Structure formats: C-alpha cells, structure tokens
C-alpha cells in the first residue's frame with residue numbers, strides 16, 4: 217500500500233509506503249521522524265533488556281599478562297560455577313513443581 221505524505225522539512229508531497237524509514241523524494245529527509253524515533257527507542261530498550269538478562273562471561277585475552285589471565289580464569293571459574301548452581305536450582309524447582 218502506498219500513500220503520499222507531506223515532507224516535514226521541505227513541504228513537498230512525497231510517495232510514502234508507510235515505512236518509518238521512507239525518505240522525501242525532494243530533500244531526502246525522513247518523512248516520519250516521530251515513527252523513526254519511536255522505533256529507535258524501542259530497539260534500544262530491547263537491547264537494554266537483553267543485556268540485563270544475559271550473563272557476560274569474562275573474556276580471557278591471550279595478550280593479557282599471565283597474572284591478569286590467571287585472575288580472569290579464576291573469575292570465569294566462579295562465573296561458570298555460579299551459573300551451574302543457578303541452572304541446577306532452576307532445574308530442581310521445575311522438577312519439584314512438576
């Protein structure tokens with residue numbers, strides 16, 4: 217479906233496929249900046265949520281000095297142990313609840 221929309225920048229009418237990323241045929245500015253901003257905000261919020269619920273494991277960089285790698289590996293070991301315990305409890309709760 218296509219429509220026309222008045223460009224908020226130059227005031228000319230442009231073809232508009234109701235897609236937030238559609239641009240003006242005359243000045244190439246975004247035809248629906250509000251929708252674009254809204255879409256962007258939604259994408260950012262989604263990313264934030266994903267980051268909050270995902271556990272970031274420590275990355276051991278081979279270029280790090282040996283003592284940094286040593287401490288990172290200990291930290292990573294704790295992280296893996298922690299995740300395993302949490303997974304075990306989630307499994308146990310699911311088992312008991314079922």
Ligand SMILES: [Zn+2]
Nearest residue numbers: 223226240243
């Ligand atoms: Zn325009």
